[in-house]
Amino acid sequence: MKQLIMNASVLNEQGEAELKSILIADGKIAAIVNEGSGLSVLIPEGASEKERHIEKIDAQGKLVIPGLIDMHVHLREPGFEYKETIATGSRAAVKGGFTTIACMPNTRPVTDNVDTVQLVLKKGEEAGLAKVLPYAAITKNELGRELTDFEALKAAGAIGFTDDGVGVQSAQMMKDAMARAKALDMPVIAHCEDNTLVEGAAVTDGEFAKRHGLKGIPNESEAIHVGRDILLSEATGAHYHVCHVSTEQSVRLIRHAKSFGIKVTAEVCPHHLVLSDEDIPGLDANWKMNPPLRSPRDVQACIEGLEDGTIDMIVTDHAAHSEEEKAKGMELAPFGIVGFETAFPLLYTKFVATGQWTLDFLVRRMTADPARVFRLNTGRLEEGAPADLTMIDLEQEQAVDPQTFASKGRNTPFTGWKLKGWPVKTWVDGKLVWSADQAN
Numbered sequence: 001m002k003q004l005i006m007n008a009s010v011l012n013e014q015g016e017a018e019l020k021s022i023l024i025a026d027g028k029i030a031a032i033v034n035e036g037s038g039l040s041v042l043i044p045e046g047a048s049e050k051e052r053h054i055e056k057i058d059a060q061g062k063l064v065i066p067g068l069i070d071m072h073v074h075l076r077e078p079g080f081e082y083k084e085t086i087a088t089g090s091r092a093a094v095k096g097g098f099t100t101i102a103c104m105p106n107t108r109p110v111t112d113n114v115d116t117v118q119l120v121l122k123k124g125e126e127a128g129l130a131k132v133l134p135y136a137a138i139t140k141n142e143l144g145r146e147l148t149d150f151e152a153l154k155a156a157g158a159i160g161f162t163d164d165g166v167g168v169q170s171a172q173m174m175k176d177a178m179a180r181a182k183a184l185d186m187p188v189i190a191h192c193e194d195n196t197l198v199e200g201a202a203v204t205d206g207e208f209a210k211r212h213g214l215k216g217i218p219n220e221s222e223a224i225h226v227g228r229d230i231l232l233s234e235a236t237g238a239h240y241h242v243c244h245v246s247t248e249q250s251v252r253l254i255r256h257a258k259s260f261g262i263k264v265t266a267e268v269c270p271h272h273l274v275l276s277d278e279d280i281p282g283l284d285a286n287w288k289m290n291p292p293l294r295s296p297r298d299v300q301a302c303i304e305g306l307e308d309g310t311i312d313m314i315v316t317d318h319a320a321h322s323e324e325e326k327a328k329g330m331e332l333a334p335f336g337i338v339g340f341e342t343a344f345p346l347l348y349t350k351f352v353a354t355g356q357w358t359l360d361f362l363v364r365r366m367t368a369d370p371a372r373v374f375r376l377n378t379g380r381l382e383e384g385a386p387a388d389l390t391m392i393d394l395e396q397e398q399a400v401d402p403q404t405f406a407s408k409g410r411n412t413p414f415t416g417w418k419l420k421g422w423p424v425k426t427w428v429d430g431k432l433v434w435s436a437d438q439a440n
């Protein structure tokens with residue numbers, strides 16, 4: 001059946017909002033016409049009764065954008081279903097306006113084999129919500145000792161290689177990985193962390209660590225890998241994508257590499273754009289993630305990097321943990337926070353509502369830019385594109401309440417934050433997969 005979203009506020013090429021009607025047919029955007037053009041332009045003359053039947057949805061002037069894309073998420077299945085499952089994670093994703101999500105391989109077993117890649121794809125399809133794209137591990141068990149079978153993993157449907165959760169410690173291993181990825185025209189996505197510089201620390205090396213007598217994670221532990229891997233990307237020609245950039249030094253290195261035409265791309269998380277270590281209220285592990293919250297100067301560098309295109313896209317690094325795990329305190333709890341259900345309103349409120357960014361800029365960094373970097377057939381509002389769409393109520397203001405999350409994870413530092421710009425409906429391939437007014 002065809003659907004018509006009427007009175008939708010749509011951003012045009014110039015980033016200006018215009019009122020449009022969007023016709024969806026066969027899971028695709030069939031037409032986008034000026035509001036008020038009438039149905040006659042959409043229904044061919046002599047159309048049958050069936051062709052004339054269109055379900056109408058009145059957007060009432062709300063924003064409709066391409067479905068958000070999140071290229072860095074943890075869905076925990078298989079192996080850690082008590083934290084999250086592919087079904088609960090996908091539901092949290094579409095509730096947050098995300099229609100395509102790429103999940104990390106630090107599951108149990110690690111997604112280092114064909115069966116697990118296929119299992120993730122199958123569970124993603126069964127959930128029938130967001131499009132779930134699996135990454136495969138670079139090394140077996142993410143132990144950094146032996147490369148996985150890149151050819152077979154690509155053939156099974158993996159979209160890139162990463163040992164996220166841990167850095168690949170050996171430069172030779174990373175170089176071999178990039179050479180093989182290059183031969184297969186696949187990206188290498190890297191969690192950048194030199195273990196010899198970290199040694200069990202939980203927070204950044206800075207004011208907060210000093211005040212609480214904690215060991216610190218220095219900026220160089222990230223940037224050393226970024227610098228090393230940029231050189232390896234140059235040597236091998238591989239597409240190298242930097243995970244969750246958090247330091248001024250990493251931004252500087254990536255900017256420099258891009259100016260030399262090296263094939264490096266990068267992502268940043270909302271929390272690294274909005275919070276610094278100075279905001280951490282105490283030893284609450286809901287403020288613990290990897291990389292850690294850095295100094296205000298690093299936050300500023302990440303914002304500037306995103307603004308000038310050094311950093312290509314925003315990702316959530318959605319990483320659910322159980323309440324018991326997070327109750328262990330700052331030093332013992334696992335790293336990671338959830339992100340799907342707060343990302344858009346958080347960034348809209350902090351950067352767009354304040355006038356620092358245009359709405360179009362924020363939307364591009366969460367849709368067209370990740371689609372371009374990872375060559376995905378989505379992320380654009382265009383005739384013929386898949387009908388992956390998100391409707392957002394820019395006026396609705398609401399406090400973040402983790403008890404209402406669709407995710408199993410409640411681990412967020414944003415509890416109680418009053419935010420605007422909440423997603424209200426999400427379509428994937430033309431199917432309405434989430435609607436605020438139908439949610440319980």
Ligand SMILES: NC(=O)N[C@@H](CC(=O)O)C(=O)O
Pocket residue numbers: 074106164165166191288289290291317319320334335336337
């Ligand atoms: N980001 C995190 O703090 N945690 C991630 C791992 C990771 O992304 O490195 C996790 O799997 O929990």
Ligand SMILES: [Zn+2]
Pocket residue numbers: 164165166191192243244290291
């Ligand atoms: Zn990581």
Ligand SMILES: [Zn+2]
Pocket residue numbers: 072073074104164165317319
């Ligand atoms: Zn991650």
